[in-house]
Amino acid sequence: MQNIEQVIRALCKRVIAEKETLTSLDQTVGDGDFGVNLERGAVAVLAALDRPQIQEPTDQLLSRLAMTLNAAGCGTCGTLISFGMLAGAARSDDLATFLEAALGKIMQAGRAQTGEKTMIDALQPAVVALKNGGTLEEAAKAAQRGADATKEMAGAKGRSLYSGSRAKGTPDPGAYLIATLMEEAVHCGR
Numbered sequence: 001m002q003n004i005e006q007v008i009r010a011l012c013k014r015v016i017a018e019k020e021t022l023t024s025l026d027q028t029v030g031d032g033d034f035g036v037n038l039e040r041g042a043v044a045v046l047a048a049l050d051r052p053q054i055q056e057p058t059d060q061l062l063s064r065l066a067m068t069l070n071a072a073g074c075g076t077c078g079t080l081i082s083f084g085m086l087a088g089a090a091r092s093d094d095l096a097t098f099l100e101a102a103l104g105k106i107m108q109a110g111r112a113q114t115g116e117k118t119m120i121d122a123l124q125p126a127v128v129a130l131k132n133g134g135t136l137e138e139a140a141k142a143a144q145r146g147a148d149a150t151k152e153m154a155g156a157k158g159r160s161l162y163s164g165s166r167a168k169g170t171p172d173p174g175a176y177l178i179a180t181l182m183e184e185a186v187h188c189g190r
Ligand code: ADP
Pocket: 026, 030, 031, 033, 034, 037, 074, 075, 076, 077, 078, 080, 106, 109, 110, 111, 112, 117, 118, 119, 120, 157, 158, 159, 172, 173, 174, 175
């Protein structure tokens, strides 16, 4: 497994590589700004990683990167992910507890539950898989199944609320993002 910095770098690069797909999903489900928003966030986080702090523990690194992401102003999803990273930072010694804390904060801040066509639908099954002792690969598969399931959901939170039947058959952009990042993390672990 690579170190956390290398993993975050790989995740940011994947976000940038996925820009067009993220944009096109949000054009159907939301307002089309998802790719641009997240690219801005990923570029800001990569720049922050290029300014390493001396002897920075993991929790402080994650908090600093979360605040960088938040300050970059990357829409609802970027803001919620930054909240989740901040909440998870103190529990970052283990991926399951980190993601569990992040999920709890994102659900509280966004007032979303599963089944509402959001990133929660990919993140929650991944957390359950890890908490049940599953591997990262199993968690990534659970996230992918969760993201696929959002295709048939009607949006209930965020801008997908206004997409109506237009978004039927298209996965939620945030759920697609989470599944993609989990898949990338699996690659990093190989
Ligand atoms: P916006 O255009 O509204 O600023 P983004 O395009 O940045 O939003 O992000 C859209 C994604 O954010 C959605 O695909 C969804 O996964 C996620 N999202 C939106 N609202 C919520 C919410 N209340 N709780 C959880 N996730 C949400």
